[in-house]
Amino acid sequence: MIINIHDHPYDIKSSQILFQFFSKFATERHYLDGTIVDRGGFVQAPEESIKEMDEAGVDKTVILNSCAIPNEHIYETYLKPYPGRFIGFTGSSPVVRDANGLSNNSFNQKNWEDTRRSITELGFTGMKLLPAYEHYSAVDPRVYPFYALAADLNVPIIMHMAGTPVRFVALQHARPIDADRVLFDFPTLRFNLPHMGWPWEDELLAMMVRSPNLYTDISQIGETGLKRTAKCLITARDFGVLPRVMFGTDPLCRPIKMYIDFIKNGINKVAAEQGERPFTEDEINGILGGTALKFLGLNPETAKM
Numbered sequence: 274m275i276i277n278i279h280d281h282p283y284d285i286k287s288s289q290i291l292f293q294f295f296s297k298f299a300t301e302r303h304y305l306d307g308t309i310v311d312r313g314g315f316v317q318a319p320e321e322s323i324k325e326m327d328e329a330g331v332d333k334t335v336i337l338n339s340c341a342i343p344n345e346h347i348y349e350t351y352l353k354p355y356p357g358r359f360i361g362f363t364g365s366s367p368v369v370r371d372a373n374g375l376s377n378n379s380f381n382q383k384n385w386e387d388t389r390r391s392i393t394e395l396g397f398t399g400m401k402l403l404p405a406y407e408h409y410s411a412v413d414p415r416v417y418p419f420y421a422l423a424a425d426l427n428v429p430i431i432m433h434m435a436g437t438p439v440r441f442v443a444l445q446h447a448r449p450i451d452a453d454r455v456l457f458d459f460p461t462l463r464f465n466l467p468h469m470g471w472p473w474e475d476e477l478l479a480m481m482v483r484s485p486n487l488y489t490d491i492s493q494i495g496e497t498g499l500k501r502t503a504k505c506l507i508t509a510r511d512f513g514v515l516p517r518v519m520f521g522t523d524p525l526c527r528p529i530k531m532y533i534d535f536i537k538n539g540i541n542k543v544a545a546e547q548g549e550r551p552f553t554e555d556e557i558n559g560i561l562g563g564t565a566l567k568f569l570g571l572n573p574e575t576a577k578m
Contacts, residue, residue, distance in 0.1 A: 274577065275533065276565035277326075277334040279431070279467055279492035279521025282342065283317035284350050290341050315524045319351055323358060329530035332562070333357070333576070335521075335569075337401045337431060338364035340384070344391040352396060360569065361397040362431055363388045367416045368409050380415045388419065392426055398569055399423070402432040405447035406439065412454045420455060424462045429568055434477070435468035435493065449477040456484045463568055467521060468493035474505050481514040488517040488568050491560070495525030499535050503543035506552070506560070515556060519565045536560055 281291070317325070326334055336359050338347045344363050351359040365388045369379040391397040400423055404411050411432065423430050434449045445451070449470040456464065465488040470477030481487045489509075494502040509515045526532045541551040555563075566573050 274333075274562040274566070274573070275329075275331045276520070276562040276569075277331050277522055277529070278465065278519040278565045278568070279490045279523060280334050280336060281524060282336055282338065282347055282351065283315050283322065283524065284319055285316055286346060286350075287342050288316045291339070315527075319355060319359075323355060325529060326358065329528070329533055331529060331533070333360055335360045335362060335398075335431075335565075337362045339401070340364040340366035340370075340403065340407070344387060344395065344397065348391070348395045348397075361391075361395070362399045362401045363391045363397050365400040365402055365419055366407060367402070367413070367419050368407055370407060380418070385418055385422065389422055389426075392428055397428075399429040399431060402430060404451070405433060405437065405442045405444060408443045408446065410446050411452035417458075420459050420462060424459055427570065429463035429465065429570070431465040431467060433468075434466040435471045435473070448473055449480055453480060456480070456487060460484075461486060463570075464488065465490060465519070465568060469502070469505050469509075469518070471497055475508065478505075478509055478512045478514055481509075481517060482512050488519060488564070490519040490521035492521030492523040492526070494532060494535075495523060495527075499539060500543055503535075503540040504547070506540055507544060507547065507549050510552070510556070516559055517564060517568075518560055519568065520561050533561065 322334065336347055336351050338344055338361065342364055347361050352361045366381050366384045369381045388400055400419065402416070402419065409416065411434065420430070432452065434447060434452050436444065436447060449466050452464070452466060463486045466477055467490045469489050469491060471493040477489055481489065491502050506515065506518065509518050520536060522529055522532065537557060544551055566576060
C-alpha cells in the first residue's frame with residue numbers, strides 16, 4: 274500500500290485562496306535546474322487527483338487543510354465524494370489572526386470547536402498546525418488545548434516545523450527543537466514534523482531517536498533535491514529512526530510517479546554511490562505506506578477496503 278502522507282487541496286476554490294496567499298508573501302525560489310518554483314498556482318480537480326493517484330499507484334492521500342480554507346469545504350469536496358481515498362487533516366489555528374494573518378494574542382476558541390467537530394462529526398483523521406506561519410511558538414499555552422484535544426480523541430498532529438521561503442514566516446518558531454517540550458508533555462501523542470525538518474534535518478532526527486511517537490516525512494523532496502533526500506534517509510537509518518519516515522509530496526512533487534519510482538529504485542543508486550548498503554524492500558515499503566498506516570492509526574486490513 275502506498276500512502277501520500279502530505280498533500281494539499283488543489284481544487285479551484287482552494288487554489289484561488291492559496292494563490293492569493295503565495296502571490297503576496299512567497300519569495301522567488303528555484304528548482305535545482307534554475308526554473309522558478311510556481312507556488313499556489315497549481316489547480317487540480319479532485320477527480321484529476323484520483324486519476325494521478327491511480328497512475329502512480331497511490332492508494333490514499335492525506336489532504337492537509339490550511340486555516341484559510343473551511344474544513345467543511347474539504348469534507349464536501351474530497352472526503353465525502355471519495356471515502357477511503359482521501360484522508361483529511363483539519364486546518365487548525367490556535368490563535369485569532371488579524372487582517373495581516375498574524376496572531377493578535379487571543380485564543381481561538383471558535384477554531385478549537387470547529388476542529389473538534391470536524392474530527393468527531395465530519396471524519397477528519399487529524400489536525401494540521403502552522404506555528405511559524407501564524408507567529409506562535411509550539412509551546413505557546415494557547416496551543417495546548419489543541420494538543421489535549423488530539424490526545425483525548427487519539428488523533429495525530431502534523432505540525433510544520435521546518436524552513437519555508439514565505440517572507441513573513443517567523444523562523445524562530447520553525448525549528449524542530451522549538452517543539453521539544455511538547456513531546457515531553459504529550460509523550461503518547463503522535464506527531465509528524467514534516468519535510469524532515471529541512472534545513473535542520475539532523476536536529477529532527479536526533480529528537481526522533483529519543484521520542485518514539487515522533488515521525489517525519491520527505492515532502493521537501495521536490496525542493497531540496499533527490500540526492501539530499503536520499504542522504505537524509507541514509508542518516509535516518511543510521512540513527513535507527515527510518516521506520517518513522519513517510520512518503521509525502523506537497524504540490525511541487527509532480528509527477529508523483531517519478532518520486533515514487535525514485536524511492537523504489539533511485540535511493541539505492543545514491544546509497545551505492547555513497548558506499549552504503551542498499552535499502553531493503555521492507556524499508557522501502559515502510560517509507561511508501563507501512564509507516565503511514567501506523568501514524569494514522571489505521572488497521573492494515575481494513576485500510577485496503
